[in-house]
Amino acid sequence: MYIVYRRAPIHWSHIGSALIIMTVLAVGFFWLMSPIKCPVHAHRQPGSQRSSMESSWVQLVALLDIDICGPSIPKMMGLEGEQVHQSGFGWSPVYVEENLGVMSVGFLLSSPDDAVIWRGPKKNGLIKQFLRDVDWGEVDYLIVDTPPGTSDEHLSIMQYLGATHIDGAVIITTPQEVSLQDVRKEINFCHKVKLPIIGVVENMSGFICPKCKNESQIFPPTTGGAEMMCKNLNVSLLGKVPLDPQIGKSCDNGQSFLSEVPESPATSSYKNIIQRIQDYCGLHQSQEK
Ligand SMILES: *[C@@H]1O[C@H](CO)[C@@H](O)[C@H](O)[C@H]1NC(C)=O
Numbered sequence: 001m002y003i004v005y006r007r008a009p010i011h012w013s014h015i016g017s018a019l020i021i022m023t024v025l026a027v028g029f030f031w032l033m034s035p036i037k038c039p040v041h042a043h044r045q046p047g048s049q050r051s052s053m054e055s056s057w058v059q060l061v062a063l064l065d066i067d068i069c070g071p072s073i074p075k076m077m078g079l080e081g082e083q084v085h086q087s088g089f090g091w092s093p094v095y096v097e098e099n100l101g102v103m104s105v106g107f108l109l110s111s112p113d114d115a116v117i118w119r120g121p122k123k124n125g126l127i128k129q130f131l132r133d134v135d136w137g138e139v140d141y142l143i144v145d146t147p148p149g150t151s152d153e154h155l156s157i158m159q160y161l162g163a164t165h166i167d168g169a170v171i172i173t174t175p176q177e178v179s180l181q182d183v184r185k186e187i188n189f190c191h192k193v194k195l196p197i198i199g200v201v202e203n204m205s206g207f208i209c210p211k212c213k214n215e216s217q218i219f220p221p222t223t224g225g226a227e228m229m230c231k232n233l234n235v236s237l238l239g240k241v242p243l244d245p246q247i248g249k250s251c252d253n254g255q256s257f258l259s260e261v262p263e264s265p266a267t268s269s270y271k272n273i274i275q276r277i278q279d280y281c282g283l284h285q286s287q288e289k
C-alpha cells in the first residue's frame with residue numbers, strides 16, 4: 001500500500017492542516033511527476049507563493065518509505081549508499097531530481113543488507129521522527145510507501161497523520177486469490193480507520209508478449225481478479241498494469257521505467273492510473289474548499 005498526502009502547497013510546519021493522500025505504484029507515480037526540472041524550485045524560499053503557471057508544469061513530490069524492515073525505495077530510485085544530512089531545519093531528504101525528495105530508513109543503515117529488526121515502539125518513534133524532523137520544504141504530494149499488510153507501520157502513520165485530511169490510499173494487488181485476500185484486509189483496515197480509498201491497482205495483470213503483442217495470463221484470476229473484488233466491495237479499480245520484466249530491471253537499476261520503456265503497454269497503463277489519482281486528488285481538494 002502506498003499513502004500519499006497532498007496539499008498545494010503543503011507547508012510542512014503546518015502538518016495539522018495538511019491534506020493527505022495514500023497512494024500507489026512502485027515506480028510509476030513518483031517518476032512521472034519528477035521528470036520536469038524546475039530551476040525555480042532551488043531558489044524558492046520556504047513559504048513563498050508559486051504562480052499558478054509554475055505549479056501547472058511542475059509537481060513537487062516527497063516520497064517517504066516507511067517499510068522499516070525492508071526498505072526498497074533507495075535501490076529503486078538509484079540512491080543506494082546515500083545518507084541523510086542534518087541541517088538547521090532537521091533531516092534533509094535525498095533528492096533524485098530537484099522536485100523529488102526521498103526519505104527512507106535505508107539511508108540510515110550502514111549497509112543495504114543490514115537486518116533491521118525493530119520492534120513496535122522503536123518503529124513508531126522512527127516514523128514519528130520522519131514526519132516531524134524531515135525538512136521536506138513545500139511540496140504538492142507526500143507519498144508514503146508502506147509495507148504490505150496492515151501492521152505497526154500503518155497504525156502509526158494513521159495515528160500521526162490521522163488528524164489531517166488524508167486524500168486516500170492506493171492499494172496494489174495481483175490477480176491471484178492469495179493476494180486479493182490480503183487486499184480485502186487492507187480495505188477493511190482503511191474503512192476502520194476512516195481512510196478514504198482512492199482505488200485498487202492490479203499489478204502483473206496478464207503478460208503482453210513484446211514480439212507478438214499477444215496477451216496471456218501468468219497469474220490467472222481464479223476468483224475474478226481485482227475487477228470482481230472491487231465490484232463486490234464498492235471500491236474503484238484504478239487500472240491494471242500488465243507484467244513486464246523490464247519493470248523489475250528498471251527498479252533494480254534505479255532507473256525510471258516510464259522513460260526507459262516508453263512504448264510498453266505497462267507505461268501507458270501507469271500513466272492512466274496516475275492521471276486518475278491526480279484527478280481524484282483535484283476533485284477531493286475542490287470539494288474541501
Ligand atoms: C494469440 O493468442 C491466441 C489465443 O489466445 C492465439 O489463437 C493466437 O494464435 C496467438 N497469436 C500469436 C501471434 O501468437
Ligand SMILES: *[C@@H]1O[C@H](CO)[C@@H](O)[C@H](O)[C@H]1NC(C)=O
Nearest residue numbers: 196197231232233234235236
Ligand atoms: C459505493 O461508493 C460510492 C462512492 O464511493 C457511494 O456513493 C455509494 O453509495 C456506494 N454504494 C454502496 C452500495 O455502498
Ligand SMILES: *[C@@H]1O[C@H](CO)[C@@H](O)[C@H](O)[C@H]1NC(C)=O
Nearest residue numbers: 026172203204243244247248
Ligand atoms: C509490479 O509488477 C512488476 C512486474 O511486472 C514488478 O517488477 C513490480 O515489483 C510489481 N510492483 C509491485 C508494487 O508489486
